[in-house]
Amino acid sequence: MTSSNNFHTPMKRAKGLGTAKDGTGHWIAQRVTSILIAPLGLGVIAWLSQNHHLPYTDMLHILANPWIASILFLFVGSASYHAALGLQVIIEDYVHSHFWRYYLLIKVRLIGYLLPAITLFLLIKIMIMGMN
Amino acid sequence: MKPRPLSPHLQIYRLPLAAILSILHRITGGGLVISLLFFIAWLASLAMGETAYGSFKDFMSSCFGQIVIFFSLFGFYYHLANGIRHLVWDYGHGYDLSTVRLTSWLVIITSVGATILTWSFA
Numbered sequence: 001m002t003s004s005n006n007f008h009t010p011m012k013r014a015k016g017l018g019t020a021k022d023g024t025g026h027w028i029a030q031r032v033t034s035i036l037i038a039p040l041g042l043g044v045i046a047w048l049s050q051n052h053h054l055p056y057t058d059m060l061h062i063l064a065n066p067w068i069a070s071i072l073f074l075f076v077g078s079a080s081y082h083a084a085l086g087l088q089v090i091i092e093d094y095v096h097s098h099f100w101r102y103y104l105l106i107k108v109r110l111i112g113y114l115l116p117a118i119t120l121f122l123l124i125k126i127m128i129m130g131m132n
Numbered sequence: 133m134k135p136r137p138l139s140p141h142l143q144i145y146r147l148p149l150a151a152i153l154s155i156l157h158r159i160t161g162g163g164l165v166i167s168l169l170f171f172i173a174w175l176a177s178l179a180m181g182e183t184a185y186g187s188f189k190d191f192m193s194s195c196f197g198q199i200v201i202f203f204s205l206f207g208f209y210y211h212l213a214n215g216i217r218h219l220v221w222d223y224g225h226g227y228d229l230s231t232v233r234l235t236s237w238l239v240i241i242t243s244v245g246a247t248i249l250t251w252s253f254a
């Protein structure tokens with residue numbers, strides 16, 4: 001706090017800076033998503049390690065299956081959320097400059113929303129391409 | 133008077149195994165964000181057509197692409213194994229030094245082993 005704010009009451013200075021009232025939600029979400037990512041990530045790695053050589057059209061048809069597309073969307077969605085929460089903690093720990101701290105925190109949150117959105121539309125396009 | 137070094141002073145202090153694993157959890161977590169971007173790029177190349185898919189596969193079979201895949205695999209297995217350890221800690225188990233040392237080595241062995249296994253069977 002700068003000295004020019006000294007006439008503020010301690011309550012006034014604390015307001016709007018965020019309190020310890022909603023951190024638990026992040027902590028729980030980090031762990032819940034981790035339990036989702038574990039089997040999904042293992043499944044994606046196991047499948048891709050054996051099938052990455054498949055020809056283009058075969059791969060397209062497999063990913064056009066709505067069940068498989070749903071699993072992939074769930075994987076990217078939960079991984080993006082988990083990543084955004086993890087990066088948030090890293091930024092909060094290491095970035096102390098006020099500007100960069102909030103710039104990066106906002107950016108990380110936006111990317112956390114953006115990646116599942118991009119993935120969803122890519123999967124829809126793959127589904128349309130794989131239908132014919 | 134010269135300012136005295138603070139402890140733990142990272143240039144002097146030899147990190148214990150648990151500390152190395154702890155920072156590696158962060159590093160692999162950050163690195164896996166890049167792996168996730170590569171996975172989405174793979175989906176994007178598939179959605180863009182056969183030529184784009186072909187060039188993406190060529191890129192991934194290059195030296196740089198193979199390094200990305202190798203570190204993505206190790207990062208995932210390490211973060212998974214150490215993450216399971218974190219979940220067990222959250223339940224309040226495994227805090228005594230001998231158990232921490234044992235599970236540390238367990239994490240190293242399983243993540244390196246799983247990486248080598250996946251790499252050789254891919």
